[in-house]
Amino acid sequence: xxxxxxxxxxxxxxxxxxxxxxxxxxxxxxxxxxxxxxxxxxxxxxxxxxxxxxxxxxxxxxxxxxxxxxxxxxxxxxxxxxxxxxxxxxxxxxxxxxxxxxxxxxxxxxxxxxxxxxxxxxxxxxxxxxxxxxxxxxxxxxxxxxxxxxxxxxxxxxxxxxxxxxxxxxxxxxxxxxxxxxxxxxxxxxxxxxxxxxxxxxxxxxxxxxxxxxxxxxxxxxxxxxxxxxxxxxxxxxxxxxxxxxxxxxxxxxxxxxxxxxxxxxxxxxxxxxxxxxxxxxxxxxxxxxxxxxxxxxxxxxxxx
Amino acid sequence: xxxxxxxxxxxxxxxxxxxxxxxxxxxxxxxxxxxxxxxxxxxxxxxxxxxxxxxxxxxxxxxxxxxxxxxxxxxxxxxxxxxxxxxxxxxxxxxxxxxxxxxxxxxxxxxxxxxxxxxxxxxxxxxxxxxxxxxxxxxxxxxxxxxxxxxxxxxxxxxxxxxxxxxxxxxxxxxxxxxxxxxxxxxxxxxxxxxxxxxxxxxxxxxxxxxxxxxxxxxxxxxxxxxxxxxxxxxxxxxxxxxxxxxxxxxxxxxxxxxxxxxxxxxxxxxxxxxxxxxxxxxxxxxxxxxxxxxxxxxxxxxxxxxxxxxxxxxxxxxxxxxxxxxxxxxxxxxxxxxxxxxxxxxxxxxxxxxxxxxxxxxxxxxxxxxxxxxxxxxxxxxxxxxxxxxxxxxxxxxxxxxxxxxxxxxxxxxxxxxxxxxxxxxxxxxxxxxxxxxxxxxxxxxxxxxxxxxxxxxxxxxxxxxxxxxxxxxxxxxxxxxxxxxxxxxxxxxxxxxxxxxxxxxxxxxxxxxxxxxxxxxxxxxxxxxxxxxxxxxxxxxxxxxxxxxxxxxxxxxxxxxxxxxxxxxxxxxxxxxxxxxxxxxxxxxxxxxxxxxxxxxxxx
Numbered sequence: 028x029x030x031x032x033x034x035x036x037x038x039x040x041x042x043x044x045x046x047x048x049x050x051x052x053x054x055x056x057x058x059x060x061x062x063x064x065x066x067x068x069x070x071x072x073x074x075x076x077x078x079x080x081x082x083x084x085x086x087x088x089x090x091x092x093x094x095x096x097x098x099x100x101x102x103x104x105x106x107x108x109x110x111x112x113x114x115x116x117x118x119x120x121x122x123x124x125x126x127x128x129x130x131x132x133x134x135x136x137x138x139x140x141x142x143x144x145x146x147x148x149x150x151x152x153x154x155x156x157x158x159x160x161x162x163x164x165x166x167x168x169x170x171x172x173x174x175x176x177x178x179x180x181x182x183x184x185x186x187x188x189x190x191x192x193x194x195x196x197x198x199x200x201x202x203x204x205x206x207x208x209x210x211x212x213x214x215x216x217x218x219x220x221x222x223x224x225x226x227x228x229x230x231x232x233x234x235x236x237x238x239x240x241x242x243x244x245x246x247x248x249x250x251x252x253x254x255x256x257x258x259x260x261x262x263x264x265x266x267x268x269x270x271x272x273x274x275x276x277x278x279x280x281x282x283x284x285x286x287x288x289x290x291x292x293x294x295x296x297x298x299x300x301x302x303x304x305x306x307x308x309x310x311x312x313x314x315x316x317x318x319x320x321x322x323x324x325x326x327x328x329x330x331x332x
Numbered sequence: 333x334x335x336x337x338x339x340x341x342x343x344x345x346x347x348x349x350x351x352x353x354x355x356x357x358x359x360x361x362x363x364x365x366x367x368x369x370x371x372x373x374x375x376x377x378x379x380x381x382x383x384x385x386x387x388x389x390x391x392x393x394x395x396x397x398x399x400x401x402x403x404x405x406x407x408x409x410x411x412x413x414x415x416x417x418x419x420x421x422x423x424x425x426x427x428x429x430x431x432x433x434x435x436x437x438x439x440x441x442x443x444x445x446x447x448x449x450x451x452x453x454x455x456x457x458x459x460x461x462x463x464x465x466x467x468x469x470x471x472x473x474x475x476x477x478x479x480x481x482x483x484x485x486x487x488x489x490x491x492x493x494x495x496x497x498x499x500x501x502x503x504x505x506x507x508x509x510x511x512x513x514x515x516x517x518x519x520x521x522x523x524x525x526x527x528x529x530x531x532x533x534x535x536x537x538x539x540x541x542x543x544x545x546x547x548x549x550x551x552x553x554x555x556x557x558x559x560x561x562x563x564x565x566x567x568x569x570x571x572x573x574x575x576x577x578x579x580x581x582x583x584x585x586x587x588x589x590x591x592x593x594x595x596x597x598x599x600x601x602x603x604x605x606x607x608x609x610x611x612x613x614x615x616x617x618x619x620x621x622x623x624x625x626x627x628x629x630x631x632x633x634x635x636x637x638x639x640x641x642x643x644x645x646x647x648x649x650x651x652x653x654x655x656x657x658x659x660x661x662x663x664x665x666x667x668x669x670x671x672x673x674x675x676x677x678x679x680x681x682x683x684x685x686x687x688x689x690x691x692x693x694x695x696x697x698x699x700x701x702x703x704x705x706x707x708x709x710x711x712x713x714x715x716x717x718x719x720x721x722x723x724x725x726x727x728x729x730x731x732x733x734x735x736x737x738x739x740x741x742x743x744x745x746x747x748x749x750x751x752x753x754x755x756x757x758x759x760x761x762x763x764x765x766x767x768x769x770x771x772x773x774x775x776x777x778x779x780x781x782x783x784x785x786x787x788x789x790x791x792x793x794x795x796x797x798x799x800x801x802x803x804x805x806x807x808x809x810x811x812x813x814x815x816x817x818x819x820x821x822x823x824x825x826x827x828x829x830x831x832x833x834x835x836x837x838x839x840x841x842x843x844x845x846x847x848x849x850x851x852x853x854x855x856x857x858x859x860x861x862x863x864x865x866x867x868x869x870x871x872x873x874x875x876x877x878x879x880x881x882x883x884x885x886x887x888x889x890x891x892x893x894x895x896x897x898x899x900x901x902x903x904x905x906x907x908x909x910x911x912x913x914x915x916x917x918x919x920x921x922x923x924x925x926x927x928x929x930x931x932x933x934x935x936x937x938x
Contacts, residue, residue, distance in 0.1 A: 062441070125619055135387050136622050138444050139580060142389075142573065143618025150612045261569055265452060268445050276442070302460040309449040313434055316446065320437040 032177040034294045040183035040252070042290020043190030047245040048267030049274065049282035050197060051238035056276055057214030058234040061130050061137045063121060065145015066242050066267070067260025069114050072148055073243025074255040075156050077110035078163055090156070095164035103166035110247045111240040117148065118239025122232055145260075152257050160256035182251045189248060193241070194283050201279060210234065214277075262305070266293070269312045275325025284324060337505075340587075341498070348494030352487035361486040365558060367597045368493030369551045374578040374589035375500050376547030381576065382584035382628075383508060384540040385520025387444045390431065390451030391548050392571035396458055398424045398549025399556040399566065400465060406475035406557070413477040417553050424549020425542045432541035436534050439523075451572050459564035470563025474556050489558050496554075500547055505586050506785035507543070510793060511768075511775045516540055518758050518769045524720060525756035527740035529749070530773030530836050534739075548575070570611070574600075577614055581621050583628025591629050647814040650764075650801060657802035659868045660774075660837045662731075662747055669732070671696045671840055671871050672748075677716055677726035686712040688895035689726070694840065699866055700873045701882045701903075704892035705915055710875045711753055713892065714842050717873075718750045719743035731839060745773045749838030751829040753845045753875070759818030763809060763828055766817050767800035770835025800835060807831045807861060823854040830861065834870075841865065843874040847881055859885055883907065891915065 048070070052062045063069065079089040084105065085097035125140035167181035201207035212220040213230045221227050245263075246255075253259060266289055274285025289308060296307040321327045351364060373395065380386050398420040405416035434446045458465040465471070476484050477492070484492065507513060518526040519536045527533050556562040574596065582592025603610035625632040638645035674692035678685070686709035694700050702710050715721040717728060719740040728735040735743055744750075758766050775796055781789040804810045807827055812820060817828060826846060833841055846862070847855045855878060862885055866872055876882045882889060882903065889906040891899040893915040899906055906912055 056441075064441075064444075128623060135385075135440060135444065138387055138389075138441060139576070139618050140622055143615045143620075146573070146611055146615030146618065150608055150615060153611075154608055262452065265445070265448055269449065272442055272445065302456070305456045306453050309453050312446065312449060316434050316437050316442070320442075 029175075029177045030298065032175070033179070034298045035291065036177070036179055036187075037183055038291040038294025039287060040186040040290070041249075041293060042270075042287035043187050043194075044245045044249045044263070044286075045267045045270045045289050046194055046283045046286025047190050047241045047248075048264060049271040049286045050194065050279055051241040052268060052271045053276060053279045053282045054210070054234045054238045054241075055126075058210060058231050059126065059130050061126050061141070063118075063126075063145070063235075063238070063242075064138050064141045065121075065143075065148065065260075065264075066238075067262070067264030068145040068148040068152070069117060069239050069242035069260070070246035070249070070263055071152050071255075071257055071260045072117060073110040073114045073246030074163075074250040074259075075152055075161075075246075075257075076113045076243070077106040077247040078161055078250065078255055079156075080106035080109040081163075093161065093163055095168065098164045098166045100166045107244065107247055111243040114243030114246075115236045115240040118235040118237075119232060120144075121239065122235040126235070149257060149260065156257065158257060160254040160259075161250075162254045163250040165251040180252070186248045186252070189244075193244070198279065198283075206233075266305075266308060269308055272312060272322055273315050275322030277326060278322070278324045281322055281324030285322065337586075341501075344590075345494070345498060348490065348498075352490050358486055361490055363597065363601050364490050365486070365493055365554075366601075367593050368490070368497050369554050370575070370578055370597050371497050371589055371593035372493070372500055372554070373548045373551040373575050374582065374593050375497070375504050376544035377575055378579045378582070378584060378589045379504060379508065379516065380540045380544040381579050382588070383513065383516040383520065384537060386435065386537060386540060387576070388431070388447040388541070388544065389444055389569075389572050389576065390447035390449070390454075391544065391575045392567050392569065393451040393454035394424050394427055394431075394545045394548040395552035395555075395571060395575075396454050396567040397427045397545075398552030399562045400458060400471075400552075401549070402553035403471045403474045403556045403562045404464070407471055407473050413475040413557060416475070417477060417550070417557065420553035421546045421550045424552070425546040427549075428542040428545020429538055431545070432538040435537045435541070448569070448572075451567075451569060455564065455567045455569070458567055466563060468564050470561055470565075471556075472561055474560045474562060476557045476560055484558070489554075493554060496550065500550075501586065501590075503783045504543070504547075506789070507783055508586070510782045510785075510789060511772055511777075511796070512536075512539065512782060514761070514765055514769050515772055517761055517765075521758040521760060522756045524740070525752065525758065526769070528718060528720070528744060528752075528756075529770045529832055530741050530744040531769065532739065532741045570614075573614065573618070577617060579628075581617060581628055583625070583630035583632070583634075585627075585630040585634060588628050588630035591633075595629070647762075650813055651798065654798045654801045654805065657799070657806045657834075657868075659870060662837070662839055667696075670694055671731060672717070673729045674717065675727050677713065677728070678724050679712055679716060679721060680724055685709075685895045687716060687723075690892070690895075690897050692717075692890065692897075694871060694873055695888070696839075696871050697866070697869070698871060698887040699862065699885050700871075701886040701889045702873060702875045702892060703877070703879075703882055703889060707894075708892040708915075709895040710892055711844055714750065714844055714873075714875065717743075718748060718842060741773075744836050744838075747837065747839035748842070749833035749836045749840070750842040751826075751833050751844055751846060753848065755825050755829060757817045757825055757828060757832075759816070761817055762814050763804065763817055763820065764797070764800055764813040766828055766832050767803050767835045768796050770832040771796050771799060773836060803831050803834050806834070806864070823850050826850065827858075827861070830865075834865070838870060840871045840873065843872065845875050845877065847876055847878045855881060 048066060051066065055062045078093060081093060081097055081102055082089050082091055084102045121141065121144050125144040126137055129137040129140050165182035167185055171178035171180060201211060209225045209230055212223065212225055213227050217227055267286065270285035270289040271282045273288060275281030292311065293304045293308060296304050352361060377391060380388055401420040401423045402416045405411040405419055406413050431447060431450050435443055459467050478484060515531045515536045518531055519533050523533045578592035578596050579589055581596065582588035599613065603613060670693040672692065672694040674690065677687055677690045679687045690713060702713065704710055712721065716723050719735060719738050730746060730748055733746060758769060775792055777789040777792045801810065801813065804813055807830060809824065809827060809831060812824065820828060830846065847858055850858060859881055862872060886903050889900065889903050890897060891906060891912050898911045898915060899909045
């Protein structure tokens with residue numbers, strides 16, 4: 028029972044990470060019908076830039092080991108800003124080099140170009156930080172918090188709180204503010220949005236900034252749980268994409284739901300057979316695609332003939 | 333072209349035979365072997381990626397299936413290495429069909445993601461399930477094929493791989509030049525249009541996946557048997573990307589995979605010492621090769637060659653006298669019943685009900701017109717009849733057969749052809765090829781014949797070409813046969829859609845606004861064309877807004893308004909029907925200027 032409770036909680040925390048990335052896919056897919064297949068490498072960039080910021084703030088070189096004492100909540104917040112800023116800038120670069128020239132062209136050229144961009148980011152990271160994983164202490168320490176007999180890792184609580192807060196904020200922004208309405212208008216119908224005086228290109232760039240920043244944030248949040256590694260991106264992004272498919276790629280709330288479901292599934296399967304986690308997730312995807320290809324909360328698009 | 337190809341094949345074969353005599357250097361031979369392996373993987377992937385337009389990012393998984401099949405069969409089960417090699421292609425093909433299953437439901441990026449998922453699952457299985465696959469430690473002692481008791485050495489491997497590549501090239505080339513090749517390209521251009529002319533999009537996609545899986549599986553088996561070892565480190569996402577890079581960089585022509593395999597294998601060998609730079613280069617290539625060369629290196633070279641030597645771009649001459657086109661006689665199920673009977677058809681999208689309990693009887697040999705104001709549900713009705721949209725309620729019986737639940741390609745094969753209001757031509761294919769795709773369902777040569785270009789297959793292809801030319805003759809498009817469909821003027825594109833639909837030998841032809849966007853001259857020609865089609869024994873249902881056209885040629889007019897049938901009958905009766913006039917005009921005092929001419933004269937003043 029206690030084990031189950033712990034697993035559920037870890038699953039929710041991991042789900043928060045997936046939700047952040049999945050919502051990022053939703054934001055750019057809504058506005059441009061494209062998204063970044065190299066998003067995983069943005070998580071890597073976010074995590075490593077933040078680690079470097081932490082090291083610089085502690086007065087060390089960027090390849091020195093990070094000690095628990097170097098990571099206080101304040102510097103963690105600063106590094107968070109650094110990491111998301113860098114990934115946001117990467118998002119703008121991605122849009123102009125790999126998305127805009129290819130969006131709307133047949134044959135999914137943008138899939139290849141965004142993967143190419145991701146490979147460049149990953150190998151740049153490899154050149155700077157090297158292949159070995161970097162353990163990152165949590166700003167809240169590693170003392171397990173005991174509650175009702177179950178132990179909770181502080182970083183997981185932090186991840187869950189931050190991701191839920193960010194997702195709620197996003198939901199409010201999308202539904203209540205002018206900016207959010209503009210984004211939804213562009214997602215619904217680009218031409219109509221232009222005619223209504225919305226600056227579509229600005230909205231689209233904004234979408235990539237937001238989506239990339241979310242990936243950077245997710246990278247920083249997950250690093251203390253899994254350790255930061257140059258190779259961690261692909262599977263994380265893939266699971267986040269699976270989450271988006273399960274929840275419904277065109278529905279932000281669906282993506283959030285999908286993310287948490289995916290985290291829970293992974294944690295529960297992990298209890299039973301850790302090595303079956305990935306396999307279970309991709310089997311689920313195939314079942315969902317067979318039964319409800321538009322996702323749990325998605326809307327089926329009807330092609331006009 | 334034919335001679336150029338033959339010369340190329342002979343040169344390549346001579347090179348493969350002689351190279352191992354010229355160099356005994358093990359490294360050189362290994363590089364040659366790897367070019368062959370990568371070519372083999374790419375030659376099938378080219379069919380999937382460049383011709384069918386499906387992106388797979390998980391072919392490392394299929395490579396693994398081939399490699400581990402050969403490894404396990406020769407070590408655990410002590411199969412003969414030759415048999416194990418053959419089996420690796422078979423199992424990879426089965427897995428390829430499995431990967432293609434989701435293609436039934438999803439397309440585009442979601443499908444690409446599914447293929448990545450497949451690759452990762454296979455990678456996880458071979459690295460985690462150590463009892464069977466050995467994980468990172470791998471499987472030693474994989475048996476290599478041998479001739480006369482001696483195992484293959486580096487030379488034999490080059491010859492064996494070269495021979496396989498040659499066979500694969502010839503088979504894939506004839507596959508792409510025949511009906512399947514056209515179907516692949518048709519599916520990559522416009523899936524719905526392909527379905528509407530009798531091509532099963534799903535089967536075409538599965539076939540493309542299976543072809544690419546088989547060659548990729550053989551590539552895997554080659555590597556496992558040549559190294560006599562395989563472990564999980566071979567199977568990475570990077571390998572999938574590498575295969576994809578070869579076909580994207582090489583381009584779609586048969587020479588594409590070869591160029592791509594040579595250049596990228598050499599690049600791989602040169603840069604192997606600096607893995608950072610190696611991967612960085614792949615990233616740059618993925619990002620920028622697509623900017624510079626839309627159809628890869630072979631496409632760019634081909635375009636350049638045609639510019640320098642214009643005779644290369646001249647299409648082969650077509651036979652001049654081909655005779656008159658005739659509709660194939662089909663069976664008539666029940667001559668006394670209407671050709672098509674629809675009962676209580678209904679379709680709702682949320683609160684909008686574009687078709688609400690409509691009954692329809694279409695009589696053999698008649699020209700029926702379906703008219704009604706914009707938004708009356710005319711196109712939805714045609715989509716229901718042709719199987720593109722499934723009705724919520726109601727039934728359709730066509731020529732004695734119920735159409736419920738049939739895919740559009742099945743409906744088409746029963747003899748129901750159609751055109752589209754928004755043109756859906758295969759724009760990058762020639763006019764002739766567009767019509768030949770329409771003949772797809774009538775070409776029966778089996779896969780075996782197509783792959784080896786047997787006499788049966790060649791004869792059938794010639795017959796198909798001649799029949800397509802007869803149809804083009806019939807519709808006065810003959811002189812455009814070798815032009816790109818997308819480059820035709822709008823009016824001719826509309827007519828080409830009719831030609832493509834005729835090629836399916838329909839008993840009933842549904843024309844969705846065939847006169848939209850035509851000038852008066854072209855509209856006049858169209859009236860003539862529709863009459864001639866009817867005279868060949870084809871029943872017609874057309875949607876039209878040009879009332880003079882409708883009134884002139886129809887035997888029977890059906891009027892829809894807001895999803896319901898409000899009137900039907902001979903044109904003269906319908907013109908006088910007060911409900912029809914009201915539907916077009918609104919209730920009482922709407923402006924008569926808005927009336928379509930046919931209705932205005934007969935209804936407004938009559």
